[in-house]
Amino acid sequence: MKCPFCGFADTKVIDSRLGKEGNNIRRRRECIDCERRFTTYERVEESLPLVVKKDGRREPFDRTKIIAGMQRACEKRPVSIGTIEKVVDRLEVTLQESGDKEIESSRLGEAVMVALQGIDEVAYVRFASVYRQFKDINEFMSELSEILAKGGDRSPS
Numbered sequence: 001m002k003c004p005f006c007g008f009a010d011t012k013v014i015d016s017r018l019g020k021e022g023n024n025i026r027r028r029r030e031c032i033d034c035e036r037r038f039t040t041y042e043r044v045e046e047s048l049p050l051v052v053k054k055d056g057r058r059e060p061f062d063r064t065k066i067i068a069g070m071q072r073a074c075e076k077r078p079v080s081i082g083t084i085e086k087v088v089d090r091l092e093v094t095l096q097e098s099g100d101k102e103i104e105s106s107r108l109g110e111a112v113m114v115a116l117q118g119i120d121e122v123a124y125v126r127f128a129s130v131y132r133q134f135k136d137i138n139e140f141m142s143e144l145s146e147i148l149a150k151g152g153d154r155s156p157s
Contacts, residue, residue, distance in 0.1 A: 001029055001040060008033035019043075021089070048095050049103045058102065061095065063088050066112060073127035077120050087115045 001011045008031050015028040024043040048061035070084045109131045116124040
């Protein structure tokens, strides 16, 4: 494993532990050259479907993109990174179990929106406003009205 600090190609494993969910291994490593320590995670590479973008391009599923989008939506909200990662973990399991070779990006976006709606409605609206690309305030207000009609107004009485 290449050292992220000095680029030296040889490191040694100091400690290995099973991850919290049991689906990865956390390794503490030390660079042979600069002696700095860092953590790596090892997980089984599983076959996930290609994501078909709106313009027809196909690209590999990238969990970091979904996590980044959710983090932006959840910025300054009481949503932990652990919660976000659990959503993406469940999404990956669902994709693997489906056996599909390709998935439309719109289906992924909808799945993220459904998850966010159950976690934090402000984050949901943020994500939806970017994902659905509301053309004007009326479309945005229509979405908010739907949330409120479903009982989304949870302000203290």
